[in-house]
Amino acid sequence: MADTSCIIVGGGLAGIAAAVRLAEAGVPVTVIETRQRLGGRATSFTDPTTGDTLDNCQHVLMRCCTHLLDLYRRLGVEDCIEWHDRFYFIPADGRVDLMQADSLPAPAHLARSLLGFKQFSLREKLAISRAMWAIMRCDRHTVTDQNFADWLRPYRQPQRVLEMFWSVVIVSACNEQLDRVSARYALQVFQDGFLRNRHAHEMGLPGPGVPLVKLYDPAENLIKSSGGAIQLSCSAEAFEFDGQRVTGLRLGDGQTLQAEWFISAVPFDRLDKLATPAPGIAPGNPGMRQADARLSRLDEITVSPIIGIHLYFDLSGVMTLPHAALTQSPLQWLFNKGPDPVTGKGQHLHGVISAAREFVDRSAEDLARMAVTEITRLFPVAGKAKLLHHRVVKEKRATFAITPGSDKLRPPTTGTIANLMLAGDWTDSGWPATMEGAVRSGYRAAGAVLGRDLAVPEVAASRLYRWLAISI
Numbered sequence: 001m002a003d004t005s006c007i008i009v010g011g012g013l014a015g016i017a018a019a020v021r022l023a024e025a026g027v028p029v030t031v032i033e034t035r036q037r038l039g040g041r042a043t044s045f046t047d048p049t050t051g052d053t054l055d056n057c058q059h060v061l062m063r064c065c066t067h068l069l070d071l072y073r074r075l076g077v078e079d080c081i082e083w084h085d086r087f088y089f090i091p092a093d094g095r096v097d098l099m100q101a102d103s104l105p106a107p108a109h110l111a112r113s114l115l116g117f118k119q120f121s122l123r124e125k126l127a128i129s130r131a132m133w134a135i136m137r138c139d140r141h142t143v144t145d146q147n148f149a150d151w152l153r154p155y156r157q158p159q160r161v162l163e164m165f166w167s168v169v170i171v172s173a174c175n176e177q178l179d180r181v182s183a184r185y186a187l188q189v190f191q192d193g194f195l196r197n198r199h200a201h202e203m204g205l206p207g208p209g210v211p212l213v214k215l216y217d218p219a220e221n222l223i224k225s226s227g228g229a230i231q232l233s234c235s236a237e238a239f240e241f242d243g244q245r246v247t248g249l250r251l252g253d254g255q256t257l258q259a260e261w262f263i264s265a266v267p268f269d270r271l272d273k274l275a276t277p278a279p280g281i282a283p284g285n286p287g288m289r290q291a292d293a294r295l296s297r298l299d300e301i302t303v304s305p306i307i308g309i310h311l312y313f314d315l316s317g318v319m320t321l322p323h324a325a326l327t328q329s330p331l332q333w334l335f336n337k338g339p340d341p342v343t344g345k346g347q348h349l350h351g352v353i354s355a356a357r358e359f360v361d362r363s364a365e366d367l368a369r370m371a372v373t374e375i376t377r378l379f380p381v382a383g384k385a386k387l388l389h390h391r392v393v394k395e396k397r398a399t400f401a402i403t404p405g406s407d408k409l410r411p412p413t414t415g416t417i418a419n420l421m422l423a424g425d426w427t428d429s430g431w432p433a434t435m436e437g438a439v440r441s442g443y444r445a446a447g448a449v450l451g452r453d454l455a456v457p458e459v460a461a462s463r464l465y466r467w468l469a470i471s472i
């Protein structure tokens with residue numbers, strides 16, 4: 001493949017994944033990234049007040065994220081991920097419920113701990129079991145234009161169960177509310193993440209002292225070793241198009257780069273711009289959208305926000321658990337990040353609000369105050385602690401909105417413009433907008449260039465699950 005060259009626009013996980021797989025196959029790639037660092041939405045920034053390197057938001061993976069884990073392995077950073085097999089659910093009264101697998105085979109491995117939940121009555125637990133059975137017996141690929149709240153309706157879920165169980169899992173996994181999320185992807189979360197394999201649900205978090213951006217450091221050497229390069233702080237302006245093929249990529253400084261293959265690994269709105277240059281710059285370009293159906297509906301995709309709230313307390317024991325889902329709080333998840341890395345004292349907690357439409361217009365101070373109120377209510381020792389510093393990160397365009405019918409807007413990797421591959425979490429990766437979806441799309445794009453399938457096997461379904469379930 002030495003006479004093949006490829007330009008990848010976008011150095012997020014989709015672009016990194018494509019670049020790594022191509023570099024390993026000996027293809028020289030040039031990654032064009034507008035920011036000063038790799039990682040896109042799954043990266044870190046320097047807090048201007050403390051100098052600390054913070055992740056824009058806690059990023060969580062699960063064992064079922066086989067492609068992301070494969071990428072981490074190729075980058076040699078797999079050991080930087082810490083695995084958690086205990087999940088803590090805390091309702092308004094502060095009593096902790098633990099979800100943990102026991103020795104039963106999947107899909108029964110979590111049943112005993114769920115049945116032990118104090119926050120649900122027996123009737124509510126039976127309702128969850130009823131719906132869980134139906135989830136397992138459903139072929140999600142036949143479910144298209146329905147939201148998950150409607151899908152659950154025949155299984156008569158009490159309001160408390162909808163809010164304190166289904167919503168808690170789905171809003172954080174899919175970044176959409178139950179009555180807006182495509183049922184197909186909500187079903188996928190439970191089928192592939194919780195039911196098919198006894199380890200699939202385990203939660204991976206970058207370990208202490210490992211900001212997300214560090215995970216991508218090895219990519220540079222890997223890419224260089226095959227004659228490629230990463231150009232940071234470098235913006236792509238427009239694709240040049242001759243009516244059939246992409247012939248070049250025009251950069252912000254006026255330079256045009258040429259290659260045999262082009263992979264777009266930017267979000268859909270950016271791709272829309274790359275396919276629509278300013279009038280007069282490249283006369284052939286207006287035809288790109290008409291030439292390729294993959295580019296014709298980019299402006300119809302909508303987004304959903306996420307808010308991350310970093311809080312630094314002067315005391316170290318505000319929260320003793322490593323993380324918790326707060327089932328009756330606007331602050332949906334709380335992560336214990338340990339002592340302040342700069343001073344080595346106190347405690348850094350990180351709160352997350354997904355599908356945060358009703359919160360994004362509130363001020364950072366207001367959101368931090370709300371988070372402290374919630375934390376103090378659930379962990380009363382916080383009342384004795386002083387909040388030293390906070391940093392609120394609002395990602396208004398965090399992910400595309402995975403609503404019913406949104407699949408029709410997610411384009412495939414390849415299309416009429418044969419030397420342009422599309423990647424990104426918003427393309428038809430078969431996953432919600434996640435790091436795993438981004439890496440899958442990057443592998444597919446690299447596979448299309450190489451002419452082979454680079455997919456990685458899914459986690460194995462247990463024998464019992466294979467026997468009971470409809471869609472494996």
Ligand SMILES: Cc1cc2nc3c(=O)[nH]c(=O)nc-3n(C[C@H](O)[C@H](O)[C@H](O)COP(=O)(O)OP(=O)(O)OC[C@H]3O[C@@H](n4cnc5c(N)ncnc54)[C@H](O)[C@@H]3O)c2cc1C
Pocket residue numbers: 009010011012013014015032033034035038039040041042056057058059060061234235236237265266267270306307308395397398399423424425426433434435436438
């Ligand atoms: C707050 C938040 C929390 C999240 N939490 C989780 C989580 O817990 N678990 C999970 O799996 N996922 C999570 N996600 C989703 C995850 O971050 C994304 O799905 C994934 O990172 C998307 O990767 P990508 O490569 O497709 O896109 P991006 O990360 O958006 O990468 C695109 C890159 O293209 C660059 N770019 C754009 N335009 C140009 C241009 N013209 N020229 C050059 N470069 C350009 C951008 O700078 C960016 O680096 C979260 C996202 C957010 C925002």
